[in-house]
Amino acid sequence: MPELNLVQAINQGLHQAMAEDERVLVLGEDVGLNGGVFRATEGLQQKFGADRVVDTPLAEIGILGSSIGLAIDGFRPVCEIQFDGFLPSGMDQILCHMGRMRNRTRGRNTVPMVLRCPHGGLIHAPEHHSESPEAYVCHTPGIKVICPSTPADAKGLLIAAVRDPDPVVFFEPKALYRAVKGEVPQEPYETPIGKARQARIGSDLTLISWGAMVHTCLKAAEILEKEGASAEVLDLRTLAPLDLDAILASAHKTGRVVIAHEAPNMGSWAAEVSALISERSLLSLKAPVKRVGSWDIRMPLFRLEKHYIPDAERVLSAARAILAF
Amino acid sequence: MPIISADLSRTERVEILSAEGVRDFSIPVDLPEEQLLWLYRKMIELRLFDERSVKLQRQGRLGTYPMILGQEASQIVPAACLRPKDWLVPTYRGQGAYYARGMQLRYSLLYWAGDDRGVKFPDENNDLIFAIPVGSHLTQAAGLAWGEKLKGKGGVAMAYLGDGTSSKGDLHEALTFCASMKLPAIYIIENNHWAISVPREKQSAGKTLAQKAWGYGAFGVQVDGNDVFAIYKEVSAAVARAREGRGPSVIECETYRLSHHTTADDAGRYRDASEVEAWKRKDPILRLRRYLESQGLWDAEKEARLQKESLAMLEAEIKAYESFPPPNPLDMFSENYAVAPWQLIEERAELQKILETRTGDENLAVLPPAEGRFP
Ligand SMILES: Cc1ncc(C[n+]2csc(CCOP(=O)(O)OP(=O)(O)O)c2C)c(N)n1
Ligand SMILES: [Mg+2]
Numbered sequence: 001m002p003e004l005n006l007v008q009a010i011n012q013g014l015h016q017a018m019a020e021d022e023r024v025l026v027l028g029e030d031v032g033l034n035g036g037v038f039r040a041t042e043g044l045q046q047k048f049g050a051d052r053v054v055d056t057p058l059a060e061i062g063i064l065g066s067s068i069g070l071a072i073d074g075f076r077p078v079c080e081i082q083f084d085g086f087l088p089s090g091m092d093q094i095l096c097h098m099g100r101m102r103n104r105t106r107g108r109n110t111v112p113m114v115l116r117c118p119h120g121g122l123i124h125a126p127e128h129h130s131e132s133p134e135a136y137v138c139h140t141p142g143i144k145v146i147c148p149s150t151p152a153d154a155k156g157l158l159i160a161a162v163r164d165p166d167p168v169v170f171f172e173p174k175a176l177y178r179a180v181k182g183e184v185p186q187e188p189y190e191t192p193i194g195k196a197r198q199a200r201i202g203s204d205l206t207l208i209s210w211g212a213m214v215h216t217c218l219k220a221a222e223i224l225e226k227e228g229a230s231a232e233v234l235d236l237r238t239l240a241p242l243d244l245d246a247i248l249a250s251a252h253k254t255g256r257v258v259i260a261h262e263a264p265n266m267g268s269w270a271a272e273v274s275a276l277i278s279e280r281s282l283l284s285l286k287a288p289v290k291r292v293g294s295w296d297i298r299m300p301l302f303r304l305e306k307h308y309i310p311d312a313e314r315v316l317s318a319a320r321a322i323l324a325f
Numbered sequence: 326m327p328i329i330s331a332d333l334s335r336t337e338r339v340e341i342l343s344a345e346g347v348r349d350f351s352i353p354v355d356l357p358e359e360q361l362l363w364l365y366r367k368m369i370e371l372r373l374f375d376e377r378s379v380k381l382q383r384q385g386r387l388g389t390y391p392m393i394l395g396q397e398a399s400q401i402v403p404a405a406c407l408r409p410k411d412w413l414v415p416t417y418r419g420q421g422a423y424y425a426r427g428m429q430l431r432y433s434l435l436y437w438a439g440d441d442r443g444v445k446f447p448d449e450n451n452d453l454i455f456a457i458p459v460g461s462h463l464t465q466a467a468g469l470a471w472g473e474k475l476k477g478k479g480g481v482a483m484a485y486l487g488d489g490t491s492s493k494g495d496l497h498e499a500l501t502f503c504a505s506m507k508l509p510a511i512y513i514i515e516n517n518h519w520a521i522s523v524p525r526e527k528q529s530a531g532k533t534l535a536q537k538a539w540g541y542g543a544f545g546v547q548v549d550g551n552d553v554f555a556i557y558k559e560v561s562a563a564v565a566r567a568r569e570g571r572g573p574s575v576i577e578c579e580t581y582r583l584s585h586h587t588t589a590d591d592a593g594r595y596r597d598a599s600e601v602e603a604w605k606r607k608d609p610i611l612r613l614r615r616y617l618e619s620q621g622l623w624d625a626e627k628e629a630r631l632q633k634e635s636l637a638m639l640e641a642e643i644k645a646y647e648s649f650p651p652p653n654p655l656d657m658f659s660e661n662y663a664v665a666p667w668q669l670i671e672e673r674a675e676l677q678k679i680l681e682t683r684t685g686d687e688n689l690a691v692l693p694p695a696e697g698r699f700p
Contacts, residue, residue, distance in 0.1 A: 302439035
């Protein structure tokens with residue numbers, strides 16, 4: 001099987017999704033000739049033409065609102081918001097329309113679109129290029145939210161997202177675009193939406209995470225192993241809808257849970273996961289569920305980002321604390 | 326009934342100094358020699374700064390940096406039409422606008438090195454930090470202008486934006502507010518023909534971007550954005566109108582981004598080198614120098630001296646920039662609220678503990694004391 005990095009896997013997924021369904025359109029800023037600022041859409045315009053791979057004017061409400069319109073009108077738009085920090089620019093369409101259209105029209109109009117957006121920090125990017133805004137979207141009913149951590153999942157989940165009848169927001173951990181490589185099947189395939197992945201099997205505690213932080217958790221798990229503690233790592237992959245069964249099964253098995261992620265803790269998606277475990281598995285728990293997130297302040301400029309986003313050390317101290325509880 | 330024109334929109338284009346450096350004296354511009362030479366100096370300094378910044382970035386001594394090359398006139402001249410207490414809101418490609426108002430270049434470098442201590446403007450100025458989500462500052466500028474109108478002392482607000490940014494809905498709302506309330510605002514569109522890889526034609530089918538202004542009841546004009554005289558004439562007139570309570574203006578400066586979008590971009594992927602070459606011949610600095618020489622105001626010796634002085638000034642700024650001690654990570658927690666809530670107090674203490682146990686440069690004992698107010 002060929003080895004690809006995450007951005008190559010996404011690129012291949014987009015090529016195949018466009019080839020198998022001519023209703024699929026790709027639109028956004030710099031996605032055409034330039035192939036996207038991260039090259040995720042490289043080669044698409046050359047292959048499928050400028051009518052299907054469109055460099056839009058610089059306008060996020062325009063990109064999102066017109067994607068909703070195209071989706072209602074029978075197309076399958078895959079739009080790109082160039083960076084996580086520019087998602088708020090289009091929030092009106094996401095919060096007020098994208099996830100509601102099906103329900104407001106009692107199923108008459110649906111929005112089968114995908115919104116792709118890079119996610120997270122640690123690439124020394126300028127301000128507003130390193131945000132983790134997933135909670136805002138996960139909090140909004142009617143939308144599926146994905147954040148993969150491996151090339152194979154990125155491709156399979158992207159194809160599943162394009163084929164999905166409902167709107168999907170697809171966050172791409174930009175720290176992993178080129179940093180992770182893995183075997184990716186050549187043919188088109190779906191990785192099921194709504195299913196978590198056991199990234200590591202363990203018995204003493206569970207580290208739950210998504211996106212780039214999964215790799216930080218795996219690193220922490222290796223160190224814990226040396227300290228004599230067996231850590232399970234659960235990669236959520238899909239943030240909405242959550243894989244409740246997998247979360248509760250692991251919590252039940254280990255009785256100790258740390259949830260690690262890049263966003264500030266307050267009101268984060270980790271808070272939702274924590275609440276679900278506490279509500280439904282209280283009696284399996286041997287220690288309180290612990291969240292490890294960024295501090296509850298804005299993402300600083302990049303010189304301090306490594307002191308802001310949790311590293312393996314911070315995941316470890318949370319793990320040690322609940323092991324000693 | 327005859328069909329008549331329903332509005333008075335008309336957008337003019339102003340050019341005064343040709344690419345060859347020939348000035349059209351039939352169009353009066355009240356720009357004293359001394360100020361003209363000052364503008365020339367600032368443009369030279371800015372160009373050299375830009376060159377040095379790119380080199381620093383390539384050497385790993387600076388983060389991603391947005392180049393100004395080719396836009397020195399449209400950067401420096403509008404900001405130079407303001408008083409320090411007028412509001413200025415540039416874009417991220419705005420080191421030149423801040424510099425025209427006296428910001429020290431060491432801080433621009435510090436900012437683009439990813440250090441929040443780089444946000445440091447002269448105390449006497451009303452300079453506002455730019456917005457990275459493009460266009461989001463435009464309605465804020467309307468608010469600044471509104472405030473100045475309420476104060477009634479003739480203050481104005483000026484915001485810059487790019488051709489790509491003119492597509493954002495924010496401009497629509499900003500101009501709607503400014504025009505309907507007759508606010509003292511000036512919007513400078515630096516049309517450099519590119520928004521990363523997207524050419525100007527894709528942003529609007531209109532012939533100019535300035536013409537948008539008339540739809541809101543604001544004044545709009547396009548100028549040759551590499552022409553110091555044309556920019557100065559139109560921007561200073563717009564500032565004067567704003568001070569007198571005669572409402573907002575949009576000045577579109579047609580210029581060109583001679584370099585990549587930023588050091589992270591490769592313009593060779595999406596545009597022709599021949600287009601760039603053609604625009605190099607319209608360089609704003611070259612034409613002003615030719616004009617100054619033709620008037621006996623400038624010569625090779627003066628140029629050599631200016632270059633030498635500018636380079637020495639830049640070396641001093643770079644040295645000052647590189648002599649900043651590393652930031653104390655606890656700085657992050659300062660200045661988030663007037664009074665910090667409990668979670669910040671807890672989290673700062675947690676980070677403090679982490680830093681105390683780290684080794685080498687990361688240890689709190691060797692870091693400078695934290696800056697800013699906390700809690
Ligand atoms: C709301 C928003 N969307 C996207 C971006 C990413 N981005 C940064 S600069 C840029 C192009 C801006 O073009 P223009 O307004 O012409 O300014 P220029 O870069 O040419 O100075 C884009 C798309 C952004 N910063 N903000
Ligand atoms: Mg531009």
